[in-house]
Amino acid sequence: DSGVTQTPKHLITATGQRVTLRCSPRSGDLSVYWYQQSLDQGLQFLIQYYNGEERAKGNILERFSAQQFPDLHSELNLSSLELGDSALYFCASSPGQVSYEQYFGPGTRLTVT
Amino acid sequence: AQSVTQPDIHITVSEGASLELRCNYSYGATPYLFWYVQSPGQGLQLLLKYFSGDTLVQGIKGFEAEFKRSQSSFNLRKPSVHWSDAAEYFCAVAAVDSNYQLIWGAGTKLIIKP
Numbered sequence: 001d002s003g004v005t006q007t008p009k010h011l012i013t014a015t016g017q018r019v020t021l022r023c024s025p026r027s028g029d030l031s032v033y034w035y036q037q038s039l040d041q042g043l044q045f046l047i048q049y050y051n052g053e054e055r056a057k058g059n060i061l062e063r064f065s066a067q068q069f070p071d072l073h074s075e076l077n078l079s080s081l082e083l084g085d086s087a088l089y090f091c092a093s094s095p096g097q098v099s100y101e102q103y104f105g106p107g108t109r110l111t112v113t
Numbered sequence: 114a115q116s117v118t119q120p121d122i123h124i125t126v127s128e129g130a131s132l133e134l135r136c137n138y139s140y141g142a143t144p145y146l147f148w149y150v151q152s153p154g155q156g157l158q159l160l161l162k163y164f165s166g167d168t169l170v171q172g173i174k175g176f177e178a179e180f181k182r183s184q185s186s187f188n189l190r191k192p193s194v195h196w197s198d199a200a201e202y203f204c205a206v207a208a209v210d211s212n213y214q215l216i217w218g219a220g221t222k223l224i225i226k227p
Contacts, residue, residue: 002156043157043203043217056214090156100145100207100215104156 003027004105006091012111018079021108025072025093031055032074033094033102034066038087049074050097081112115140117206119218126194127226134189134221136204144208146187147215148178151201160202163187174198199225 003026013019025032034046036059045058049068060066063081068074078085088109092102116139126132138144145164149157161172168180178189189202204218 002158004156042219045214045217048214058214092157100147100162101159102157102215104149104158106154106156 002103002105004091004093004103006089006105006108008108009106010109010111012113013081014113015081015083017081017112018077019081019110021076021078021089021091021110023074023076023091023093023105025074025091026103029093029095029103030072031094031097031099032068032072033092034060034074034076035090035092036087037090037107041087043090046076055097078110083112086110086112115206115208115216117204117216117218119202119204119221121221122219123222123224125224125226128196129193132189132191132194132198132223134202134204134223136187136189136218138185138187138204138206140185140206140208142208143182144206146178146180147205147207148172148176148187148189149203149205150174151203151220153200157203160189194223194225196225196227199223 005024007022030051033048036044046060048056052068066076088107090107092104094102118137147162148160151157163170163180201220201222203220205215
């Protein structure tokens, strides 16, 4: 158990809908990272937040957004969903702003039908 | 461009046999190097890391990796695999070029034959 929690575990929704994925980092960690893992694209870094502020952006679509709240939990919002957004979404956390040792949650499996 | 290559998509090894998973990177300077493992249905877990110093690093679960600067490689090894090692293994690097964000390889799926 990494100490990172993600909810929900599974999510099934229709195209065009909007969903919110939630992540609680390990106690004491200030950075949260979001990743998308799909069969065709592999593991893709989406975005990092550090202590409430966006720190780094990866391959995140404009339809996706994230935020980190004062209690350090984070939410990833996915809107106007397409079939291709079906994937496993991971959250990871780490103590610092520039941290290589990331602790991953179990993931949220999103299925868009 | 910066890249991390794991040339083997799948590797099949008999239980008890030795294992080597390959990882090559393309960076101007020596990056920080990592191996993560993803067991079925789980998130990723850090196996080991290399920052500097001794080029042979020990990790958890009996794994080790060797950094070879001349070959830009950081191969993962285990002398004797167990059925519980069946998982997907990801090599990752972080360097100043990438603002120290982790750049991930495509992963190698390890299959263990009984």
